[in-house]
Amino acid sequence: MAKAAQRYILLPPRGLNTDSVGGNLHVNAFMASLHPRAAHPHMKVIDSAHENGIKLVEMTPEGIAALRAQAPGVRIVPEVFYQLARSRMPRIESMLKTRSGAKPGLATLQVLAEGTNAPVAGATVVAFTDFKNGIGAQGKTRKNGSVSLALGSVKKLERIYVYPVDGYWPMLKKNVALPLAKPLALHPIDLAAPDVLQY
Numbered sequence: 001m002a003k004a005a006q007r008y009i010l011l012p013p014r015g016l017n018t019d020s021v022g023g024n025l026h027v028n029a030f031m032a033s034l035h036p037r038a039a040h041p042h043m044k045v046i047d048s049a050h051e052n053g054i055k056l057v058e059m060t061p062e063g064i065a066a067l068r069a070q071a072p073g074v075r076i077v078p079e080v081f082y083q084l085a086r087s088r089m090p091r092i093e094s095m096l097k098t099r100s101g102a103k104p105g106l107a108t109l110q111v112l113a114e115g116t117n118a119p120v121a122g123a124t125v126v127a128f129t130d131f132k133n134g135i136g137a138q139g140k141t142r143k144n145g146s147v148s149l150a151l152g153s154v155k156k157l158e159r160i161y162v163y164p165v166d167g168y169w170p171m172l173k174k175n176v177a178l179p180l181a182k183p184l185a186l187h188p189i190d191l192a193a194p195d196v197l198q199y
Contacts, residue, residue, distance in 0.1 A: 003061050004060070005060045006058065006059065006078065006079075007046065007056060007057070007058050007079040008056075008057055008058075008059055008076050008077060008078055008079060009055070009056055009057075009076075009077045009078075010034065010054070010055040010056075010057055010067075010074055010075065010076060010077075011053075011054060011074070011077060012031060012052075012053065012073070012074065013074070016049075016050065016053050017031070017050045017051075017052050017053030017054070018031050018032075018052040018053070026071070026073075027071060027074065030070070030071045030074065031051075031055070031074070032051055032052045034048065034055045034057070035048050036048065041066075042059060042062070042067055042070075043057045043058060043059040043067065044057060044058040045057050046058060064076060089124070089161070090126055090128070090131075090134075090161060091134060092126065092128070092134055092136050092137060093133065093134030093135065094133075094134065094135050095135075095137055095150055105150070105151075105152050105153065106149065106150055106151070107148070107149050107150075107151040107152070107154075107179070108148050108149075109125060109127070109146065109147050109149065109183075109184060110145055110180070110183035111123050111125065111141045111147065111162055111183065111184045112145050112183045112185055113168065113185070113186060113188055114185040114186060114187050114188065115188070117183075117185075118145075119144045119145025119146075120141060120145050120164055120186055121141055121142060121144075121145060121165075122140055122164070122165045123145075123147075123162055123163060123164040123165065123186070124138065124139075124140055124161075124162070124163040125138060125139055125140070125141060125147045125149065125160065125161070125162050125163075125184075126138040126159075126160070126161040126162075127149050127151060127157050127159070127160050127161075128157060128158045128159045128160075129154050129157060129158060130158065131158045136149075136151075137149040137150045137151055145183070151178065154178060155177065155178055156175065156176065156177055156178065157175075157176045157178060158174065158175065159172065159174050159176075160172070160173045160176050160184070162186060164186055167188060167189055168186035168189060169186060169187045169188075169189060170186075171184060171187075
């Protein structure tokens with residue numbers, strides 16, 4: 001029984017198109033011949049990102065063997081889909097309470113932008129005095145970047161999470177002494193910063 005066709009991504013021996021593969025006219029011509037309008041005996045071309053570059057194709061195992069014989073330098077990569085990584089925001093299960101049962105006094109934390117010291121408004125701050133049992137307090141920063149949490153007279157927080165609305169990286173700090181020696185500084189997201197995306 002013939003195996004069902006699967007989708008693959010075809011790439012030149014190096015890089016994303018054959019411009020980076022000097023002196024290999026065969027691979028260049030082969031990649032350029034692969035486009036959705038052309039008929040190919042061993043595969044179905046679904047899409048092409050570049051005339052002589054990345055191709056999305058559908059092939060059977062027999063088609064893969066034929067392709068390797070016809071164009072041994074072409075890379076064959078199975079199509080894979082990845083789910084977006086999501087991290088759930090930790091939840092406060094119970095608030096701190098005094099012996100009388102009343103809410104403890106408020107502790108004020110400040111959230112600013114690293115470098116400019118501009119206030120970060122609307123950020124969710126989650127502070128735990130007992131992370132394992134989910135005991136702590138949370139709130140959102142005001143326009144001036146401050147947030148008041150019912151933490152009372154505790155001297156140390158096991159964890160502080162800061163989730164900005166946009167424009168900044170989230171933050172996690174552990175074993176934080178109170179009162180804070182300095183404001184919590186969020187690192188701005190710089191879309192122009194060099195990273196792996198350029199490669």
